[in-house]
Amino acid sequence: MTRAALAAALLLVLIASVLSGAAVAAKPGGTLRMVFVADPPTLDPAHATDLTSSAVIRQVFDALLELDQKLVPAPALAERWTVSADHRAYTFHLRRGAKFHNGREVRAADVKYSFERAARGKRPWVFEKLVGAREFIKGSATDIGGVRVVDDATVELRLERPFAPFLHLVAYDAASIVPREEADKRGAGFASHPVGTGAFRFVSWRRDDQVVLERFPEHFRSPAHVERVVFRIIPAEATRFNEYVAGQLDVTDIPTGRCRALQSDARLKGDVAIWPTLGTSALRFNVERAPFTDARVRRAIAHAIDPSIIVDRLLEGCVTSAQGIVPPVLAGWTATAKRLPLDRERARTLLAQAGFPGGRGLGPIAYHFNTNDANQRIAEALQAQLKEIGVMLELRRLDWAAHIKLVDDGSAGFFRQGWIADYPDPENFLTVLFHSRNLGAPGNTSRYRNPAVDRLLDEADTLAPGAARVKRYQEAEQIILDDAAWVSLYHYASRALIKPHVKGLERSPQSTAPEFLAPLRKVWLER
Amino acid sequence: MGLLRPVFARFVALVPVVIGVTILVFALNAVALGDPARVAMGQRADPEALARLRREYALDRPLPVQYMAWLGRLARGDLGESFREQRPVGEVIVERLPATARLALAATLISIVLGVGMGGLAAVRAGSALDHLLMGVAVLGISTPVFWLGMMLALVFAVTLGWLPVSGYGDGALRHLILPAFTLGALHTGTVARMTRSSLLEVVRQDFMATARAKGLPEWAVLGKHALRNALVPVVTVIGIGLADLLVGAPLTETVFAWPGVGRLLVAAVGQRDLPVVMGAVLVFALVYVLGNLLVDLAYLVVDPRMRDAIRA
Numbered sequence: 155m156t157r158a159a160l161a162a163a164l165l166l167v168l169i170a171s172v173l174s175g176a177a178v179a180a181k182p183g184g185t186l187r188m189v190f191v192a193d194p195p196t197l198d199p200a201h202a203t204d205l206t207s208s209a210v211i212r213q214v215f216d217a218l219l220e221l222d223q224k225l226v227p228a229p230a231l232a233e234r235w236t237v238s239a240d241h242r243a244y245t246f247h248l249r250r251g252a253k254f255h256n257g258r259e260v261r262a263a264d265v266k267y268s269f270e271r272a273a274r275g276k277r278p279w280v281f282e283k284l285v286g287a288r289e290f291i292k293g294s295a296t297d298i299g300g301v302r303v304v305d306d307a308t309v310e311l312r313l314e315r316p317f318a319p320f321l322h323l324v325a326y327d328a329a330s331i332v333p334r335e336e337a338d339k340r341g342a343g344f345a346s347h348p349v350g351t352g353a354f355r356f357v358s359w360r361r362d363d364q365v366v367l368e369r370f371p372e373h374f375r376s377p378a379h380v381e382r383v384v385f386r387i388i389p390a391e392a393t394r395f396n397e398y399v400a401g402q403l404d405v406t407d408i409p410t411g412r413c414r415a416l417q418s419d420a421r422l423k424g425d426v427a428i429w430p431t432l433g434t435s436a437l438r439f440n441v442e443r444a445p446f447t448d449a450r451v452r453r454a455i456a457h458a459i460d461p462s463i464i465v466d467r468l469l470e471g472c473v474t475s476a477q478g479i480v481p482p483v484l485a486g487w488t489a490t491a492k493r494l495p496l497d498r499e500r501a502r503t504l505l506a507q508a509g510f511p512g513g514r515g516l517g518p519i520a521y522h523f524n525t526n527d528a529n530q531r532i533a534e535a536l537q538a539q540l541k542e543i544g545v546m547l548e549l550r551r552l553d554w555a556a557h558i559k560l561v562d563d564g565s566a567g568f569f570r571q572g573w574i575a576d577y578p579d580p581e582n583f584l585t586v587l588f589h590s591r592n593l594g595a596p597g598n599t600s601r602y603r604n605p606a607v608d609r610l611l612d613e614a615d616t617l618a619p620g621a622a623r624v625k626r627y628q629e630a631e632q633i634i635l636d637d638a639a640w641v642s643l644y645h646y647a648s649r650a651l652i653k654p655h656v657k658g659l660e661r662s663p664q665s666t667a668p669e670f671l672a673p674l675r676k677v678w679l680e681r
Numbered sequence: 682m683g684l685l686r687p688v689f690a691r692f693v694a695l696v697p698v699v700i701g702v703t704i705l706v707f708a709l710n711a712v713a714l715g716d717p718a719r720v721a722m723g724q725r726a727d728p729e730a731l732a733r734l735r736r737e738y739a740l741d742r743p744l745p746v747q748y749m750a751w752l753g754r755l756a757r758g759d760l761g762e763s764f765r766e767q768r769p770v771g772e773v774i775v776e777r778l779p780a781t782a783r784l785a786l787a788a789t790l791i792s793i794v795l796g797v798g799m800g801g802l803a804a805v806r807a808g809s810a811l812d813h814l815l816m817g818v819a820v821l822g823i824s825t826p827v828f829w830l831g832m833m834l835a836l837v838f839a840v841t842l843g844w845l846p847v848s849g850y851g852d853g854a855l856r857h858l859i860l861p862a863f864t865l866g867a868l869h870t871g872t873v874a875r876m877t878r879s880s881l882l883e884v885v886r887q888d889f890m891a892t893a894r895a896k897g898l899p900e901w902a903v904l905g906k907h908a909l910r911n912a913l914v915p916v917v918t919v920i921g922i923g924l925a926d927l928l929v930g931a932p933l934t935e936t937v938f939a940w941p942g943v944g945r946l947l948v949a950a951v952g953q954r955d956l957p958v959v960m961g962a963v964l965v966f967a968l969v970y971v972l973g974n975l976l977v978d979l980a981y982l983v984v985d986p987r988m989r990d991a992i993r994a
Contacts, residue, residue: 192949195721195765203723276734278727292729342767361766361776362941362949363850388848388939392832396840396847555715555954562719562726576725586725595719595726 184679185382186656187404189394189668193362193387198345199268199330200275208327209669210385213367214255215330215350216374218246218265218309219321220673223660225485225578227321231260231331231351231374241316241618244324248307252374254333255355262309266301267334273298277328279596283320285312316616318623319579326577353378353675362387379658379678394668395651404656404679407668408649410527413472416651425651429661430483432575433646434476434583437536441639442601443567445516450508452638455568456494457501458543459536461643468531472649476642479631480583483645483663486619487580491631493642501543513544522550522569524557529570532643562595571599574646578664580627585611588634602639655681691978695971700752702967703960707748710956716740717764717954738764751960760964761957765950770961774943778965780850781942784865784934785927785969787858791866792873793920797909799870800877800916805904807882815874822871827930831864831937848939861938865930869923876919880912887911913984921977928966 194207199215202208218232229235232246252260270290273281278291285300300312313320323329336349348356353375354367365385369378386402388394391409398406399422408416408426416422437459439446446452465475478491502512510516521536523529530551537547547568552560560566575582586597589611593601607630614626634640650667652659657680660672718734719726735741739750754761760770796819803815838860839847851857884890885908893907894900932944943962950958981988 196767201767203721276722276730277725278730279725282727345767360850360941361773362945363939386849386939387941389936389945390848390939393835393848393937393939396832396835400840400843400847402847552714553952555717555720555952556713558719559714559716574724595722595728595731597725 180379180658180678181680182377182379182678183381184681185384186380186674186677186679187384187386187402188670188674189386189388189397189403189406190365191387191389191391191394191407191668194365196345197348197356197359197365198275199327199332200272200277201345202327203276205666205669205671209671210365210367211327211330211348211350212352212671213354213383213674214348214352214356215327215332216252216352217325217327217329217331218248219325221322221325221578221662221664223662225662225664227325230325235321241318241616242313244311244313244320245304246309246311246324248309249374250307252351253372254336254351255349255370256333256336257372258333258335260331260351261306262303263306264331264333265309266297266303267337268331269301269329270298271332271337272328272330275328277326280323280326280328283313283315283317283323285314316618318615318617318619319577319581322577322579353673354383357382373675375675378675380674383674398651404653405659405668405670406651408472408651411470413649414470422651425653427650427652427661427667428472428647430474430481430663431646431648431666432481432484432578432663433572434479434481435473435570435572435643435646436476436479437641437643438561438569438571438600439639440564440567440569440599440601441603442564445508445510445519446567448508449637450504451510451516453494454501454504454508454543455540455545456638456641457497457504458540458545459641459643460496460539463539464532464535465644468535469528469644473644473647476645479587479634479640479642480580480627481575481645481663484575484578484580486624488624488628490628491635493635494638498543505543505545510544513546516545518546518548519568520550520566521547522552522557522560522566524554524570525551532570561599564594564601569599572646573597574666575664580624580631581611581615584627584630584634585615588630588639600639602634602637604633604637607633655679688975688979691975695975698971699964699967703752703964704748706960706963707744707751707956710954710959711744713954715954717956720953721764751957755964760961763950763955763958765953765955765958770957773946773958774961774965777941777943777946780940781931781935781944783858784861784940784942785931787862788866788869788927788930789920789923791862792869792923795866796870796873797877797913797916799874801881801904801909803874803878804881804885807878812878816878819871819874822867823875825867827864827868827933828937830867831860831934834860834864835937848937850939850941861934861940864937865927865934868930869920869926872919872923872926873916876916877912880915881908884908884912910984914981917977917980917984921974921980924970924973928970 190206192206194210196202196207197210199211202211216230218230219227220230222228231249231252233249235244235246237244248260248262269281273287273291281287284298286295287298289295290298302310304310333349337344340347346359353370353373355370357366357368359365364387367383369381371377394406395409397403417426439452441447461475465473477493478489480487482489505513521533523533533549540547561569561571573587586592588598588602588607590603590608592598610626610630614623617623648667657678658676665672718731718738718740722731739747751761763770763773766773799815803812806812835847838845845860846857849857890908893903931942932948935942935945943965947962
């Protein structure tokens with residue numbers, strides 16, 4: 155045996171021992187103490203629209219598929235699946251022996267029931283690609299024809315047309331499988347007493363106080379490591395931090411303005427975890443509202459904004475500056491887009507060309523944003539930056555309900571609006587936010603209409619994942635940025651404090667602190 | 682029977698006050714921007730689902746019709762259904778009411794015991810360093826923001842010393858109640874202390890106090906039995922008015938200490954434009970306030986025999 159071969163063998167032994175050690179070290183038991191900012195409105199997958207609800211739903215329920223740490227669809231209740239040659243039919247083979255928390259085995263009929271129930275819930279767009287779903291959602295059909303029960307263990311889903319991210323939708327928590335008998339028996343009460351197949355089953359929920367889950371011993375994957383999960387509900391950021399410091403929480407978010415300080419705090423720096431997530435914060439224009447109907451005015455504003463000040467000074471460098479709309483952390487995505495660069499001379503020229511030399515005649519421009527400390531500081535920075543080219547901003551700060559109302563109905567001309575991916579695919583950013591069929595509340599609040607962009611997006615949405623698809627999205631993204639319908643500021647990052655004894659907590663780009671959409675069945679406590 | 686009639690009359694007079702409050706809140710909500718159905722849909726709203734939800738919430742009906750429907754249901758004891766939680770509002774509020782009641786009662790008790798104690802001591806030692814110290818503390822209590830005080834108390838007694846929990850309702854144990862109750866009670870303690878002191882100082886100058894002393898009563902009996910009882914009439918008024926402080930302070934205290942009460946529910950409901958919950962919670966607060974003041978009026982009869990005699994006469 156050569157020296158190199160010996161070294162390789164030793165390395166293999168070492169890796170094997172580390173891996174086996176890790177497996178042994180995953181001690182069962184204990185209570186994982188998580189935290190939410192607000193009470194979940196519901197624990198029913200058909201009615202949830204917020205991260206807090208989803209964070210619980212993902213532990214209590216399973217879908218046919220789930221996303222792994224790299225956000226690739228992986229088997230869950232379906233152990234395997236096949237896709238037809240025309241990419242329109244997906245056949246899922248259910249795992250034998252998977253049980254609901256009430257002891258009954260999951261059948262293909264549960265899939266049909268769950269999809270149809272959720273299609274008439276608050277996220278119908280998850281199911282609208284299925285044949286007959288639109289009619290069913292409108293109430294003109296009695297079932298979704300595109301969901302066919304082949305036998306007890308097989309279900310076929312048929313799409314109107316190919317849709318590349320469809321498997322992501324199947325893995326989405328709105329598509330969780332629920333037992334008909336429980337949902338029917340409890341009616342609206344199912345939202346407070348959920349019954350699923352998940353690694354944890356529901357124990358109790360004291361509103362505005364805590365949600366308690368316990369390990370489901372018969373979970374099809376083998377029981378979770380931790381015995382219980384307690385989600386405390388603590389609205390005040392400072393209180394969450396105090397609870398963490400006092401040792402009453404295992405995980406929390408980093409308070410606003412403390413990101414840099416905590417990274418150099420002797421006691422807590424080891425607990426700090428920051429990772430990029432699938433979201434982008436941006437400024438948007440309603441392109442149907444003067445003066446933003448003129449692309450030169452929009453471009454002038456885009457050229458005058460320096461996001462580096464916002465990223466480095468206001469947000470302490472704990473987020474990443476954005477060039478494009480789609481976050482570079484998205485798997486399979488190559489970021490090529492370039493935002494309009496900071497060039498205030500060019501901005502002044504464009505303003506003059508649009509008939510507003512030095513901003514004269516433009517009047518004060520209302521900038522709408524939703525209440526929060528960071529948004530207020532960003533608004534003030536924008537106000538100062540735009541003043542440099544003679545554009546005066548009038549800050550309009552409203553709570554979320556009022557802000558979204560003005561944005562949706564087109565009353566706001568210039569506004570802040572971020573986007574957090576529902577599922578990890580460029581379609582969820584570009585088509586949802588800029589296709590002309592999604593004007594207003596469905597996502598395109600810029601009211602941007604560009605046939606060339608629509609065509610590129612339509613083509614890309616139906617293409618199979620790969621370079622050709624990505625190229626079309628990249629082209630569309632650059633056109634949108636050049637048209638300045640959207641000015642990217644930064645990509646979101648999740649900022650958390652995690653106790654060293656918490657092991658196995660996934661930090662995927664879709665896992666945001668403090669909710670953590672990660673599967674908690676993988677977590678174990680080393681103490 | 683002589684006392685029942687005026688009490689009943691006061692009770693009836695509360696009805697238009699409460700209805701007036703509900704009209705005001707409904708009108709304010711109508712003026713405020715925001716659509717509860719849109720808020721419930723999250724970041725991405727399907728137009729058809731949105732329209733369906735608006736129909737379900739009866740938001741497509743004219744405002745006066747919506748209000749009358751609410752009032753009609755209220756007459757049957759039904760507060761409607763929460764948009765956000767999709768459960769009866771009565772159930773949503775009743776779940777949180779015990780926590781708020783516990784907190785408010787404890788805070789009131791603290792403000793009475795501490796306030797009357799501090800005020801009494803300051804009056805007895807009027808002009809002394811102790812008087813200045815106690816009144817200084819009282820002013821501090823009145824002027825310290827609830828949010829800041831709560832944070833500081835939690836930092837000292839929970840995080841640093843570890844004597845008490847930082848937040849939460851826990852298993853309902855008393856230790857969870859101490860910090861929130863002191864925080865909420867602090868504001869009112871100062872007011873009660875100041876009123877007790879000034880009222881006592883006024884009473885001790887009156888002739889009947891000289892008579893009591895001339896009879897040879899010990900000083901504690903003179904102050905405790907004769908002076909304090911007479912001085913309590915304005916203090917009781919302040920305690921009644923202080924209910925408003927408690928109601929204003931409850932949402933903040935509940936937020937700082939993650940206390941699962943009606944105050945926090947109300948704040949969240951306003952943000953979500955969950956009108957049935959807002960109306961229900963405001964109704965509860967209005968009822969607590971007006972009934973609290975009614976109780977204060979009744980307390981006068983207990984504290985001051987002259988009022989009983991006046992009503993009987």
